[in-house]
Amino acid sequence: MHKSRAVLALALGLAIALPGCSGGGEGKSGAVQITNVSYDPTRELYEAINPAFAAYWKKKTGKDVTFRMSHGGSGKQSRAIIDGLDADVATLALAYDIDAIADKAKLLPADWQTALPDNSSPYTSTIVFLVRKGNPKGIRDWADLVKPGVEVITPNPKTSGGARWNFLAAWAYGRKAGGSDQAAETYVRNLFTHVPVLDSGARGATTTFVERGIGDVLIAWENEALLAEKKLGAGKFQIVAPSISILAEPPVAVVAKNAAKHHTEEVSKAYLEYLYTPEAQVAIARNFYRPSDPKISAQFKSTFPDIPMVTIDKDFGGWRAAQKTFFDDGGVFDRISTKK
Amino acid sequence: MRRSTTESRALQVMLIGIALVFLAFFLLLPLIAVFGEALKAGIGPFLDAVSAPDALSAIKLTLLIAAISVPLNLVFGVVASWAITKFQFPGKSILISLIDLPFSVSPVVSGLMFVLLFGANGWFGPWLAEHDLKIIFAVPGIVLATVFITFPFVARELIPLMMEQGKDEEEAAISLGASGWQTFRHVTLPNIRWGLLYGVLLCNARAMGEFGAVSVVSGHIRGETNTMPLHVEILYNEYDFVGAFAVASLLAGLALVTLVAKTVLEWRFNLHGSASH
Numbered sequence: 001m002h003k004s005r006a007v008l009a010l011a012l013g014l015a016i017a018l019p020g021c022s023g024g025g026e027g028k029s030g031a032v033q034i035t036n037v038s039y040d041p042t043r044e045l046y047e048a049i050n051p052a053f054a055a056y057w058k059k060k061t062g063k064d065v066t067f068r069m070s071h072g073g074s075g076k077q078s079r080a081i082i083d084g085l086d087a088d089v090a091t092l093a094l095a096y097d098i099d100a101i102a103d104k105a106k107l108l109p110a111d112w113q114t115a116l117p118d119n120s121s122p123y124t125s126t127i128v129f130l131v132r133k134g135n136p137k138g139i140r141d142w143a144d145l146v147k148p149g150v151e152v153i154t155p156n157p158k159t160s161g162g163a164r165w166n167f168l169a170a171w172a173y174g175r176k177a178g179g180s181d182q183a184a185e186t187y188v189r190n191l192f193t194h195v196p197v198l199d200s201g202a203r204g205a206t207t208t209f210v211e212r213g214i215g216d217v218l219i220a221w222e223n224e225a226l227l228a229e230k231k232l233g234a235g236k237f238q239i240v241a242p243s244i245s246i247l248a249e250p251p252v253a254v255v256a257k258n259a260a261k262h263h264t265e266e267v268s269k270a271y272l273e274y275l276y277t278p279e280a281q282v283a284i285a286r287n288f289y290r291p292s293d294p295k296i297s298a299q300f301k302s303t304f305p306d307i308p309m310v311t312i313d314k315d316f317g318g319w320r321a322a323q324k325t326f327f328d329d330g331g332v333f334d335r336i337s338t339k340k
Numbered sequence: 341m342r343r344s345t346t347e348s349r350a351l352q353v354m355l356i357g358i359a360l361v362f363l364a365f366f367l368l369l370p371l372i373a374v375f376g377e378a379l380k381a382g383i384g385p386f387l388d389a390v391s392a393p394d395a396l397s398a399i400k401l402t403l404l405i406a407a408i409s410v411p412l413n414l415v416f417g418v419v420a421s422w423a424i425t426k427f428q429f430p431g432k433s434i435l436i437s438l439i440d441l442p443f444s445v446s447p448v449v450s451g452l453m454f455v456l457l458f459g460a461n462g463w464f465g466p467w468l469a470e471h472d473l474k475i476i477f478a479v480p481g482i483v484l485a486t487v488f489i490t491f492p493f494v495a496r497e498l499i500p501l502m503m504e505q506g507k508d509e510e511e512a513a514i515s516l517g518a519s520g521w522q523t524f525r526h527v528t529l530p531n532i533r534w535g536l537l538y539g540v541l542l543c544n545a546r547a548m549g550e551f552g553a554v555s556v557v558s559g560h561i562r563g564e565t566n567t568m569p570l571h572v573e574i575l576y577n578e579y580d581f582v583g584a585f586a587v588a589s590l591l592a593g594l595a596l597v598t599l600v601a602k603t604v605l606e607w608r609f610n611l612h613g614s615a616s617h
Contacts, residue, residue: 040577056484069562072560083477084459084462084476105461231579263555
């Protein structure tokens with residue numbers, strides 16, 4: 001059986017030869033490479049930012065820079081960096097996920113969030129409602145979400161960064177309306193009885209609402225809601241801005257130890273600082289994130305309405321505290337989701 | 341219909357009908373849906389989607405992974421089943437059970453296992469970091485996970501076959517003065533070739549289609565560590581439904597080719613008079 005033998009020989013040859021050429025792959029032609037590990041909805045944003053920064057860096061230093069992008073759920077991405085995914089920069093959904101990298105893997109200093117302006121958040125967003133065209137259930141504010149017969153879509157705060165912002169925004173409303181944490185808990189517990197499915201991530205929840213047509217209102221990142229309203233189902237949805245929401249600050253940070261290992265500290269830092277330039281801020285606004293620069297923000301006034309917002313630091317004592325109180329095992333979310 | 345059955349004609353028709361309806365609903369309809377969605381916007385967007393740089397790199401990576409893991413498991417499968425069926429040694433039944441392990445472990449667990457071993461905080465993590473070797477969140481990790489997952493396919497196919505055939509022919513060959521390699525080439529291989537090819541096909545299909553374990557160790561770096569199944573999920577999550585289904589239809593096409601090849605092989609396999617299982 002000559003054929004069989006040839007197949008075997010080929011197979012053996014492949015098995016021996018291929019692993020040899022699969023490793024490495026870095027540092028071709030002296031170009032610098034930045035690995036940006038980000039969360040799900042920033043794909044379009046960084047697709048716009050990366051070539052612009054590459055041009056800027058080339059002009060400034062004469063050097064080429066290329067990018068490796070990884071997107072996924074924020075908590076999962078944080079875990080992957082801790083497990084060794086060699087990110088030069090982390091651009092995640094909430095500070096807690098970068099805190100975890102600093103705490104557990106010590107890849108960057110604990111005070112990383114002071115390295116850049118605005119809590120290291122070059123763009124922000126907030127939590128809004130997305131409803132079906134014509135707003136058939138008459139949703140105006142948080143109080144309308146707990147009316148009989150209203151179905152609310154929000155992902156699971158245990159796994160989704162976006163869902164944690166949703167939860168805290170709802171809490172802020174409950175506290176304002178009822179005047180106490182007690183009232184807030186009652187409101188949020190009531191709210192979650194209106195949630196038919198808890199998706200594991202923000203994108204999954206949007207797909208549930210938009211594609212599968214489940215639910216009357218989606219509590220979502222403003223950038224996700226705008227994307228759904230303007231791009232996905234143009235004319236099928238509309239955004240409702242609630243009376244109170246939360247300032248969502250997705251932070252960015254250089255993962256110092258990885259960058260040092262790859263000799264990319266300088267370019268990684270410049271990359272994140274570039275996000276604050278007017279040029280990048282316009283790209284940020286065009287991708288439906290709120291720019292941190294007030295001047296650019298003013299230009300996009302019609303896209304981003306004024307919503308009174310609480311902040312994680314002032315109203316919840318920062319992410320470490322909020323995570324512990326609300327979302328860790330035995331926290332408020334566990335309490336309200338078990339006792340009905 | 342070799343012999344007449346005692347069931348009535350009506351019952352036969354009903355049973356066949358149920359089976360066909362079931363098949364249509366659970367297999368044919370989803371398959372049509374995949375191709376339908378992929379070609380919904382016409383052939384242009386379909387071609388754009390499968391020739392996008394990220395898609396091409398996912399296709400390349402998937403082929404590379406299969407090209408490494410299938411030969412490895414081919415060699416392993418033949419060696420293992422040879423050892424198990426031709427020799428007596430202590431711990432044989434444990435070895436047989438161990439070969440089955442990847443079938444019984446959830447793919448997510450398989451992936452996490454490698455993270456625990458080779459991740460930055462894993463057993464070998466510090467050593468790997470010191471020597472600047474990357475396994476997890478790089479191609480070697482994906483290969484490892486795939487090799488693990490597809491481990492049993494070839495061996496599982498060959499062991500029952502070789503057991504049934506016994507070792508008489510090999511013993512005869514040896515007693516006539518054939519060397520070990522000659523015996524394998526001229527006696528064993530011709531006997532097992534169809535079973536072997538069948539195992540390789542199944543192994544290949546799984547190697548290209550594996551999602552769970554690969555997802556855990558991939559790191560999802562675009563254009564670098566995304567395989568086709570991972571790329572499908574990403575496109576779907578990015579609302580690029582045409583793109584997602586276009587890549588999915590390539591995978592489905594591969595499954596169909598495998599299926600046809602398998603059917604042909606099975607047919608020839610039975611023709612050669614070897615009892616199938």
